Amino acid sequence: MALIEVRDLDKHFPVRGGFLNRVVGHVHAVNQVSFDIKRGEILGVVGESGCGKSTLGKTMIRLLEPTRGSMRYEGQDITELSHAELMPFRRKAQIIFQDPYSSLNPRQTVREIIGEAVRFHRIVPRDQEEGYIIDLIQKVGLRADAREKFPHEFSGGQRQRIGIARALSVKPDFIVADEPVSALDVSIQAQVLNLLMDLKDEFGLTLMFISHDLKVIEHFCDRVLVMYLGHVVEEMNCIDLQDSASHPYTQALLGANPINDPSDRRPLTVLEGDVPSPFDMPPGCPFAGRCPHQIELVPMRADAHIGIAPLDAGPSIQAIRRFLGQCMQEMPPLETYVEGHRVACYAVDAEAVGAAASR
Amino acid sequence: MSETNTTSAAPSILKVRHLTTRFKTDRGIVTAVDDVSFDLAPGETLGIVGESGCGKTVTSKSIMRLLPPRVTIIDEKSDIQFQGLNLARVPEKTMRTVRGDKIAMIFQEPMTALNPVFTIGWQLDEAIKYHLDLDKKQRRERAIEMLRLVEMPNPEKRIKEYPHQLSGGMRQRVMIAMALCCEPDILIADEPTTALDVTIQAQILRLMEDLKRKLNTAIMLITHDLGVVAQVCDRVLVMYAGRVIEEGPVHDLFHRPRHPYTRALLRSIPKSGRKEHGKRLPAIEGIVPSLTELPDGCRFQDRCELREQRCIDEEPELIPGPDRRPVRCHFPLDGGS
Numbered sequence: 262m263a264l265i266e267v268r269d270l271d272k273h274f275p276v277r278g279g280f281l282n283r284v285v286g287h288v289h290a291v292n293q294v295s296f297d298i299k300r301g302e303i304l305g306v307v308g309e310s311g312c313g314k315s316t317l318g319k320t321m322i323r324l325l326e327p328t329r330g331s332m333r334y335e336g337q338d339i340t341e342l343s344h345a346e347l348m349p350f351r352r353k354a355q356i357i358f359q360d361p362y363s364s365l366n367p368r369q370t371v372r373e374i375i376g377e378a379v380r381f382h383r384i385v386p387r388d389q390e391e392g393y394i395i396d397l398i399q400k401v402g403l404r405a406d407a408r409e410k411f412p413h414e415f416s417g418g419q420r421q422r423i424g425i426a427r428a429l430s431v432k433p434d435f436i437v438a439d440e441p442v443s444a445l446d447v448s449i450q451a452q453v454l455n456l457l458m459d460l461k462d463e464f465g466l467t468l469m470f471i472s473h474d475l476k477v478i479e480h481f482c483d484r485v486l487v488m489y490l491g492h493v494v495e496e497m498n499c500i501d502l503q504d505s506a507s508h509p510y511t512q513a514l515l516g517a518n519p520i521n522d523p524s525d526r527r528p529l530t531v532l533e534g535d536v537p538s539p540f541d542m543p544p545g546c547p548f549a550g551r552c553p554h555q556i557e558l559v560p561m562r563a564d565a566h567i568g569i570a571p572l573d574a575g576p577s578i579q580a581i582r583r584f585l586g587q588c589m590q591e592m593p594p595l596e597t598y599v600e601g602h603r604v605a606c607y608a609v610d611a612e613a614v615g616a617a618a619s620r
Numbered sequence: 621m622s623e624t625n626t627t628s629a630a631p632s633i634l635k636v637r638h639l640t641t642r643f644k645t646d647r648g649i650v651t652a653v654d655d656v657s658f659d660l661a662p663g664e665t666l667g668i669v670g671e672s673g674c675g676k677t678v679t680s681k682s683i684m685r686l687l688p689p690r691v692t693i694i695d696e697k698s699d700i701q702f703q704g705l706n707l708a709r710v711p712e713k714t715m716r717t718v719r720g721d722k723i724a725m726i727f728q729e730p731m732t733a734l735n736p737v738f739t740i741g742w743q744l745d746e747a748i749k750y751h752l753d754l755d756k757k758q759r760r761e762r763a764i765e766m767l768r769l770v771e772m773p774n775p776e777k778r779i780k781e782y783p784h785q786l787s788g789g790m791r792q793r794v795m796i797a798m799a800l801c802c803e804p805d806i807l808i809a810d811e812p813t814t815a816l817d818v819t820i821q822a823q824i825l826r827l828m829e830d831l832k833r834k835l836n837t838a839i840m841l842i843t844h845d846l847g848v849v850a851q852v853c854d855r856v857l858v859m860y861a862g863r864v865i866e867e868g869p870v871h872d873l874f875h876r877p878r879h880p881y882t883r884a885l886l887r888s889i890p891k892s893g894r895k896e897h898g899k900r901l902p903a904i905e906g907i908v909p910s911l912t913e914l915p916d917g918c919r920f921q922d923r924c925e926l927r928e929q930r931c932i933d934e935e936p937e938l939i940p941g942p943d944r945r946p947v948r949c950h951f952p953l954d955g956g957s
Binding site for chain 2: 309310416417418419446447448449450451452454455458459473474475476477479480481483499500501502503513514516517518519520521522523524525526528529530531532536
């Protein structure tokens with residue numbers, strides 16, 4: 262059984278306006294999202310700003326209340342629980358934030374920052390607390406004397422280590438890491454990623470790793486959810502991401518990512534248009550307005566391995582007719598093509614996805 | 621340092637020699653940029669890379685003379701040769717004819733660089749009015765033309781809008797339009813795409829490439845993103861703790877880094893593909909030394925896997941090396957990453 266089962270999760274934010282400050286509409290930050298997280302796995306969530314990935318992360322641990330839908334943790338629906346009933350879950354599920362500057366209290370020493378949660382959840386007896394904290398600080402790669410210092414005395418990478426120590430201090434099973442390395446320099450980013458990998462093994466953690474950086478996700482995660490404007494548009498294994506990515510948005514993300522090799526220069530994929538406002542979302546596929554298929558009204562390439570249907574091939578013509586008509590009217594369902602690979606796009610050819618996966 | 625260190629094949633448009641910038645701080649005088657020399661050829665894209673605090677932004681702001689004069693000391697030996705002027709020494713009045721006109725700059729955060737209370741059109745108009753002798757109607761036309769050049773949809777409508785009405789990518793386009801309205805010889809782009817999403821970054825990078833080709837502008841691209849460097853730069857300068865530690869054409873530098881730091885930096889980037897998936901990254905342990913507590917020897921010594929006694933005792937010079945590949949290391953690598 263999966264550790265976490267999310268079903269049809271919605272998170273809408275009311276938008277107020279006008280003279281009486283009435284609710285004039287809703288921003289659909291997370292829309293009909295369903296997925297599982299297996300125990301011990303690292304699930305990546307990737308997307309651009311405003312796609313709802315952070316909202317999803319916060320809703321997962323009920324820092325935000327979901328509008329609709331359910332989330333089961335070890336079989337128990339945590340969306341139903343009262344504040345008091347939620348406490349055991351609060352210990353088991355922790356979060357690491359992007360900005361280690363604003364997520365640590367500047368007036369508390371590291372000992373106080375970490376000790377607070379330890380005491381609240383009664384993780385260790387009072388007399389063992391000091392030793393426990395020292396042990397934890399050393400596990401995240403800081404010196405024991407760091408516990409007497411304040412957050413401003415540390416560099417960004419070290420602060421992120423403190424954030425990680427704080428999350429680990431209550432012995433969680435599941436951690437949401439919301440852009441944990443985005444604010445860090447490359448060399449420090451690698452240190453923190455390695456640390457997370459080590460700690461995951463040592464403590465048997467399950468991670469949800471949110472990032473806008475597909476390179477980091479691809480390297481670090483087992484599986485990835487690609488989000489666009491509140492919708493999951495593709496879900497797949499990371500190990501063959503390059504070959505099997507099938508949704509035009511995932512392909513655009515891959516193509517827009519500059520490759521670290523000057524001998525492999527290629528024109529970066531440029532999507533026309535801007536992301537539509539989540540406030541007045543068009544009906545149909547949220548990506549339709551920028552989709553290369555939609556703009557040219559013909560598939561771009563006929564290479565079967567990309568997973569886009571060639572125009573002249575027999576069985577795919579139907580698929581093309583379908584997406585030409587429907588993209589603008591109806592959100593394509595997230596369909597499973599091969600085990601563990603789901604895509605929400607009318608233009609995607611099932612056979613091609615299967616072929617890419619089997620290679 | 622001798623001239624041969626940094627000469628490039630084409631005659632250079634900008635020659636920086638021994639640029640040294642110090643700041644007066646509470647903890648004494650700090651040298652943020654230490655003896656930096658490089659050349660920029662017309663139409664060339666030079667990447668300046670390094671981690672936070674390595675001095676890449678201070679280098680560019682020293683050239684533009686955009687640092688607060690009260691706390692900044694640009695050392696006397698600094699020589700920034702541009703069209704017969706030493707920009708490190710010229711009076712502010714002369715600098716104003718260069719800044720924006722011949723050397724323009726774009727910044728990381730277009731929201732803070734644009735004035736929120738004036739329209740896009742007003743701000744473009746101001747830039748054009750200052751540098752070009754045009755009447756009001758011509759200036760408006762020029763503003764629209766510039767917005768069209770940066771592929772802004774609906775420029776006639778957009779000039780009436782305020783910065784907050786634009787997306788991040790659109791704001792950066794306005795910044796570029798503003799920077800290019802006088803057709804500068806040099807464009808300094810300081811982390812121009814760092815705050816943008818990757819699909820928008822791709823748009824801006826392509827735009828800069830197109831404009832470079834059209835206008836033959838030399839670009840100094842300051843970034844920490846090695847992927848961006850690999851894709852758009854011709855030559856690269858690697859900085860560490862205020863020093864240039866390596867320089868070279870982009871292919872050589874990526875495929876045969878000579879400084880252990882450059883090699884380690886390249887290795888620490890996540891790689892795609894099955895072979896590397898889920899593996900530990902070869903991280904550079906430790907952190908960049910504080911500029912107030914620099915070691916006597918090599919500044920990278922604490923983090924270097926090839927450290928020897930000599931590295932602790934004396935700081936290496938920037939050794940010219942063959943093929944325009946100067947490196948600041950006692951034991952440079954011979955190639956092969």
